[in-house]
Amino acid sequence: MLDGLQRLGQAGLRFFERLGRGHILFYYILAGIPSVLVRPRLLLQQVYSVGVLSLLIIVVSGLFVGMVLGLQGYNTLVDFGAEESLGTVVALSLVRELGPVVTALLFAGRAGSALTAEIGLMKATEQLSGMEMMAVDPIKRVLSPRFLAGFISMPLLAAIFSAVGVMGGYFVGVGLLGVDEGAYWSQIQASVDFDDDIINGVIKSLVFGVVAGWIAIYEGYDAIPTSEGVSRATTRTVVHTSLAVLGLDFILTALMFGEN
């Protein structure tokens, strides 16, 4: 009984210690951002490896998610004779929810895990330590550019995901199932509101970008510098980011659309 309590206490202390270290690192990453802005080349390299290289998985997933939405939406709507509203269903689900959330989950799997592994291995092979000894701050040189790249890439990727998804819904709904083309597009035009839907979707992506980047970088930087430690940290990045994104999505949705 006493042992159990002691273990619980230790686990609690470890949790808060990690949380504290995470926040201190977050502060330093943010403090390093001005120095990244002065060197846009560093940032562009990272936007390329974090964002551009994630494009394929985002485009392919977006297309299939849009196609499935088109199919499922049509099957439900046709029962009520409302298949002309397919554009609304596809576009709103993508812009408000699936775009930001699925992009963030894919981002965690594709880019987040890579960031953690890269930073963890740099730590294990003493590259970060070597930079410190060359009087180069690894937080400013390595961590801040990667964080900022994730923050910039996430809403762009989500926008691409949603746009490709709308096209996927169009191929299935209009191309295969015979929904009227004019109705599909005009329904989207009429129902998607710029402030309520698109801006809120972008805000979600920005929040997910911060969380996904922060978790990935912290896990890498705090990893135990062995192969086992890095592998565990990579797994934790994907699990923690996914849970944080889904939890935050609920909170953000409640705040943004709760009153409607």
Add this chain to the structure above:
Amino acid sequence: MPQSDTPPLVEIRGLRFSRGSRMIFDGVDLDIPRGKITAIMGPSGTGKTTLLKLIGGQLRPQAGSIRVDGKEVHKLSRDRLYALRKQMGLLFQSGALLTDLDVFENVAFPLREHTDLPETMLRDLVLMKLQAVGLRGARHLMPSELSGGMARRVALARAIALDPMMIMYDEPFTGQDPISMGVLVKLIRQLNDALGLSSIVVSHDVAETVAISDYVYLLSGGKVVAHGTPDELGGDQSEWARQFLEGLPDGPVPFHYQARDFAEDLMAGTEGGRE
């Protein structure tokens, strides 16, 4: 302590440092003279690498002081510490090259980070440093294409890129074949004399290290157990110095890890309650 008119470059007094409950340094006093090669030797696990990290300000001592060029490392602000580090090179055992950059860019890295030199001048400087370590022809190779000895030479070129006043070598000879060992021995001596550096070589390769050093410290059990010029140490009759320098399997550092009596152990039957 080595006798000299000029104040030492690194001055360590009463250094105490422990990791958890394990005491690594327990009152160490050391002087690293200017312009010389000083060797710090001791068996594995005596904290030789830790000592270099303490000098570089990456770790904090629990007590005592470490002065480098008159400045107390652990009392410096972050900016001043970084300014001091620009004058120190540390050669990691692994080389610690940046794996996403080629040899040229690795050597150019500190120059690009700390200076605003035009590209042509930067190229000349990098080629000069690479020429000094004999790897000018390897400048387009990636770190994964280098042998261990070449990686260390590239790291050495990078360490001298900013023309530091001192270089610390962490186990430079470990795992090297005789040829690269010979190359490294020659380079360390040559660079020290040609560039007017001060060098600290941490190693347990006795023959190579003694051959190039001007002064030697032997560490064990968290203390300095012997020090002097290589000749003085050759005549040191203390049991510990003899065991280490001659590589004897048993002596003050016992062959057996601490354990209970062998016969008693065999009679115990099972291991810690396991059937």
